[in-house]
Amino acid sequence: MTEKTGSLNEERWFAEKTLDYLLHKSQVVLLLLAPSGEIIYANTYARALLNRDTDGVHISEFLITGSWNDSLLADWTSGDVTPIMNIRTHDDLPRTLYITVYPTDAGYLIFGHSDSEELHRLSKEVLGLNRELGILTRELQVRNRELAELNRMKNQFLGMAAHDLRSPLSLILNYTEFLMEDLQDNLSDEHREFLQTIITSALDMKQVIADFLDVSIIESGHLMLNPEPITFETLMQELLRKTGLSAERRSIRITWKTEGEMPTLYIDAGKTGQVLANLVHNAIEYSPDQGEIEILGQRTDKGIVFMVQDHGSGISKEKREKLFSEFSGTSGKKKNGERSIGLGLVISRKIVEAHGGSMFVESIPDVGTKFGFILPDSVIWSENKDI
């Protein structure tokens, strides 16, 4: 065999073909460097890999940033370490070449190649990871389906429970009111207070149940809008009627204004009023006594803006991010000490979204909070409106 190879080496055609393959066709990098490191020659593959004129350019220009040092060429030829050259290629990605360096009179002759076994291992690992990712994605989708089903069941339960609680609660309220009226002359102040506490608590519970029902209806996708033409002024009058009493009790002043001309809107007035009342009630709850609440209506290039501003204690950033999530418990303790389950804003968000709008909140601790929503121009009323 050695004899045969030896004889081949003497064949001119063998040397020519081998050299031609190495210089022009192979995926072997061949570089000839001057003793100072400038490239004297680069074969076709090296030029393609580096994708720029290499003649006379110092080898450090092609190495990964910061990897050049004056002893590198000597290190490569020392035999102490496996010589590796990490280069930046034409696609700006680093690539490792395993190199063999021959010191010559002209400088350094360098042959370099990628380790195909290493690439094969890498490719196998990546493919394996991709397969695992596929399985995990699939499992995630199965879990999503299960969660969606559980959520549906939760809403169904919520709706049923809320519905079934309404009747006994109405009985409690009615009979307590009867007792208050019928026994008013025979009640001590203390007993009257007991009955008043029952009524107040039952009313709070009634609101909670109403919220539960709203959420279950909205979540089950059965929220129906009944749009009608309405002016901003009419909305405000109705809003003040609903919220005036709560504000008066705490001597809070509510004012409203518009900026620019507000068009007549084609919206579900009842539900939009519910959103506004929720925002104003929140503002009242978190305002100091004798505080002020301002309501603003404005047509902007983003749509129709409704904004309620209070001068309360404000909301921290982390709480703001959770405000519109169900049962986030972020609403915390209100001014009057009662706990809120925090569904009002969730319901408001769903109603606003059903109109094609979105809600926003801006708050500065100890300065106040601006809550509001923007409805799209499509809610502007016109005679031939058809939603």
Added chain:
Amino acid sequence: MNTNIPTQVYQDYLTALVGGDRSRCSLIVQNLMSSGTDVRDIFLNLFQRSLYDLGELWEHHRISVAVEHLASAITERLLSMVEVDTFFTPHGDHSVIVACIADEFHQIGARMVSDVFELHGWNTHFLGANTPVRDLISLIKKKSPDFIVLSVSVYFNIPSLLSALTELRMSFPSIPILAGGQAFRWGGVQLLSRYENIRYISDIDELEQVIEAYDREDRIA
């Protein structure tokens, strides 16, 4: 199955897949989905067909291993995209475990089979490539599925399938097993007759018939 995927769209997809152009493939699939193309049509006449075509190119030394692997990876990614629609059909109580046997690394076919079960409202447990028999047995004990499905793509893995079947039959003599996959193109179907209650499934149409018959019988019972 008749297809609503135009020939030109398929050709574009195949070209993109061979070229490793993930974005182009993804766009084609998205367009098909938004135009209402049935998921099964996409599975069979885009994913399966293109992978078969690629397999043929590979067998004739027209494409490299790298191209074939990248095409599989792209298809796997696109499956995740299409699958979203398959998981929201109403689900019943039937369940199935789908796995590729040990040393079998081609899982796309098995994954599509799982998805077809999902489309029929079955609860699926997909174990994927290279599943050791002991893992399979342990999951079967836990889930008591209505069916076990085993997929083999490489002919030389059929002996592994047979040894897995022997073990499964010892532990679970009565759970029906379905077996299929590209490996059987080269033979081996008759070897399955050694085992009780095992059926070879040649394609997705046949699989759907089996699922529908099982659902029907269950309703009557």
